[in-house]
Amino acid sequence: MNPSPIKDIVIVGGGTAGWMAAAALARTLGSRYAIQLIESDEIGIVGVGEATVPHIKAFNQLLRIDEADFVRSTQGTFKLGIEFVDWVRKGETYIHGFGTEIGHPLGLLPFHQYWIKAMLAGHAQPLGAYTLNTVAAKRGKFMVSATDVPPTSPLANIAYAYHFDASLYARYLRAYSERLGVRRIEGIVEQVNLHPESGYVESVRLRPGDVVSGDLFIDCSGFRGLLIEQTLHTGYDDFTHWLPCDRALAVPCEKVADPTPYTRSTAREAGWQWRIPLQHRTGNGYVYSSRHISDDEAAATLLANLDGKALADPRPLRFTTGRRKKCWNRNVVALGLSSGFMEPLESTSIHLIQSGISKLLELFPDRGFSDVLAQRYNDQLAFEFDRIRDFLVLHYNAVEREDTPFWRECRRMSIPDELKANIDLFRDSGRFFRNGNEMFAEISWIQVMVGQGIMPQRYHPMVDRLAEEELQRFLASVNNTVVSCVDVMPTHQQFIDRHCKAAAAATAIVE
Numbered sequence: 001m002n003p004s005p006i007k008d009i010v011i012v013g014g015g016t017a018g019w020m021a022a023a024a025l026a027r028t029l030g031s032r033y034a035i036q037l038i039e040s041d042e043i044g045i046v047g048v049g050e051a052t053v054p055h056i057k058a059f060n061q062l063l064r065i066d067e068a069d070f071v072r073s074t075q076g077t078f079k080l081g082i083e084f085v086d087w088v089r090k091g092e093t094y095i096h097g098f099g100t101e102i103g104h105p106l107g108l109l110p111f112h113q114y115w116i117k118a119m120l121a122g123h124a125q126p127l128g129a130y131t132l133n134t135v136a137a138k139r140g141k142f143m144v145s146a147t148d149v150p151p152t153s154p155l156a157n158i159a160y161a162y163h164f165d166a167s168l169y170a171r172y173l174r175a176y177s178e179r180l181g182v183r184r185i186e187g188i189v190e191q192v193n194l195h196p197e198s199g200y201v202e203s204v205r206l207r208p209g210d211v212v213s214g215d216l217f218i219d220c221s222g223f224r225g226l227l228i229e230q231t232l233h234t235g236y237d238d239f240t241h242w243l244p245c246d247r248a249l250a251v252p253c254e255k256v257a258d259p260t261p262y263t264r265s266t267a268r269e270a271g272w273q274w275r276i277p278l279q280h281r282t283g284n285g286y287v288y289s290s291r292h293i294s295d296d297e298a299a300a301t302l303l304a305n306l307d308g309k310a311l312a313d314p315r316p317l318r319f320t321t322g323r324r325k326k327c328w329n330r331n332v333v334a335l336g337l338s339s340g341f342m343e344p345l346e347s348t349s350i351h352l353i354q355s356g357i358s359k360l361l362e363l364f365p366d367r368g369f370s371d372v373l374a375q376r377y378n379d380q381l382a383f384e385f386d387r388i389r390d391f392l393v394l395h396y397n398a399v400e401r402e403d404t405p406f407w408r409e410c411r412r413m414s415i416p417d418e419l420k421a422n423i424d425l426f427r428d429s430g431r432f433f434r435n436g437n438e439m440f441a442e443i444s445w446i447q448v449m450v451g452q453g454i455m456p457q458r459y460h461p462m463v464d465r466l467a468e469e470e471l472q473r474f475l476a477s478v479n480n481t482v483v484s485c486v487d488v489m490p491t492h493q494q495f496i497d498r499h500c501k502a503a504a505a506a507t508a509i510v511e
Helices: 015-032 056-063 067-073 111-120 132-138 166-179 295-303 349-362 371-397 405-412 417-429 442-451 461-465 468-487 492-499
Strands: 008-012 034-039 077-079 081-085 093-097 161-164 183-186 189-194 201-206 211-213 216-219 236-238 247-253 263-268 271-277 282-288 315-318 322-324 332-334
Touching: 008 015, 008 211, 015 034, 015 056, 015 166, 015 349, 056 161, 056 349, 067 166, 067 492, 077 492, 081 132, 093 132, 093 442, 111 461, 111 468, 132 468, 161 166, 166 183, 247 295, 271 295, 282 295, 322 371, 332 349, 349 371, 371 405, 371 417, 371 442, 417 442
Parallel strands: 008 034, 008 216, 034 183, 081 263, 216 332
Antiparallel strands: 077 161, 081 093, 189 201, 201 211, 236 322, 247 282, 247 315, 263 271, 271 282
């Protein structure tokens, strides 16, 4: 006989993670469950502006959110990829463009194998010239997938994500969740009450004195991990050895030009600076290592490299990159910063929240809280964190910069064994094999490895079945098709103006 079903779900903390969880649970579980979210206006959220990856479209589809309304309401823009400036060495730039493939395959081989042969012979353009997202991003073009073109056209399957104001996003999801019956409780948690035998969380007591009981508790309390760490002492796996940045400064600035359809990451003396273009302003931040630069120096660097006038003082954040040893412990599931922190270099924060919610729904428990379910959840989240970690480490380690102590350390540090094996395999002959359901697909790994200067020494032998003249015609055809498709696309600003322009008088929210 199965234990009784869960009835009461309590989410501790709001912000992006809390309201994403509330919205998804309310939409999928329905009215059989009582969902309450505790947050306080006295406690600010970490939200510093969000850049996302294409997976978020699946989340919006789950919620049945209208895209144009969502983008308007969050002062959002669209994102085709990430531009990396000065990473390998100063003066070099590449774009990690979203998508399902580079160019298109020929026979049994992916396009990049043919490109490697031509590049080694000096007869190919940079890899990005054969990818629609990269070419469109550089030219400031954007559109969603077309429905009136052949399915083989690059315009038929355009991968994209969003930039949006994190505070407005949380507000948007709050309104959505409350329409579905989620109850918001204003208050600060003063005490967490545990069952004397099981050690499960039974209730939380709020500063006004109210007690909120529940069966399942979702910890969205941010870095402090009020339930998962301060109460249950779950433990933390520290990734600082591989990802040395431990602080960030965030500041919005005035919008001075049309928004670019990509995020920009610029390598600096002791870390990197982000640029996230929104409709009403631009979000900026400097992620850095406090061992290599002072807070004041970092602030000066950030403020000296803004597009326009700063709209606030830089907001400081301190963090330790890593993950909880368990994201599900007893009857507590941690989401967002409570579960761990992967620095925003590849815009993975929202995805990890979304992935945690998705896996919770797949493994949703009853009041018995099966250890088997929790173990599978924890294994899957650990796998996802670790593979994202390796992808981020790739950016730091595969560099030729020797100009500062920070970059010299990054270049010489030891890296995880699986990452080293992937780099060695690709450097040998341009091959890469995706590990299960890891977040980043082959196209992402290949673009970043090539962009970071890891050039294969040889190519797949089957490439030689194509004559040299045919190889050149094939590459030229792919490039011409991409360029022709980008030619007919509207500019990013034109697309926004036509479909999802936010009200001009919208109030700016601090990044």
